[in-house]
Amino acid sequence: MDFDDYVLTRGDALLRFAYVMCDDAQRAEDFVQEALVRCHRRWRRIERDAGLDAYVRKAIVRQYLSWRRRRAAEDRPTDALSDTRGRPDGAIEAIGERDAMLRLLAELPRRQRAVLVLRYYEDLPDGQIAELLSCSTATVRVHASRGLARLRRHPELAGLVAVAEEEA
Template identity: 55%
Template sequence: MSGVEFTEFVLGRSPALLRFAYLLTGDRHLAEDLTQEGLVRAHRRWSGIVSAEGPEPYVRKAILRQYLTWRRRRSFAERPVADPPDAVAADATGRVDETDAMWSLLATLPRSQRAVMVLRYYEDLPDAEIARLLGCSASTVRVHAFHALQKLRAALATTRDPAPAPGGKP
């Protein structure tokens, strides 16, 4: 396969690969880094992956593996910013945007559980395929999904039903 075909693949599939990485990380810049690293790895082995399983599954797996190991690197703790963000003002009605709340909840999950949630509900992959990508058994995938959903449901329940005030009145 030629460099032209690689370029066409990158141009055609980069947005989907970037969305996949963003769903895993919740961070646009990190998603871009992971996508770029996955594409670099694919480029190095382009002729082999095109004839084997195809380039997109290879790149997605490379992104996933990078995501699962990126926190082990020293640079994870380093997040330079030019200006610290201002405190977010509370909504006048006291309602939290559901999308932001879900991203916040997903960010609390361990990497493996979050990867399972993204692969299962965004990528719509069966447990056997998720297990292959993660290098574990299908039952482990189901356990990760169970614990992740349990944690998300518990967190949602506490945000929707605040604790009663002293004296029994909310």
């Protein structure tokens, strides 16, 4: 598959992946663009030697992790919800839950967040996550366990879980 075809077919999925990772549409676009620029330089070799999706996702994850190291202290998530006018009530609740989860993920250390997004959003096994993050599978499991434990202890998530249990 040539580079242009790859970007046309996988671009939206890569943007969604980057957005869940960083919770910022403009940064997600920047991460994907930078990762694709870097991959374009080596496209023939990547296509021949490695899985395209795995390689590009790894480049996006590296962009995200690098950004998180450089991030300014004043750059923090807000409590504002997205615009919900004209949406059904169920959609408003879903937006609120999604925004709450993205805020909670943003509070996690960068490696824990990356592991949880790769595991639950991209549905990758621990071995592939370890390869993407250049660590062992045991380290992936530790980051996942600690990240999930931290999310479970958060009072805002406890409220979402209680609502979900009442509806069930």
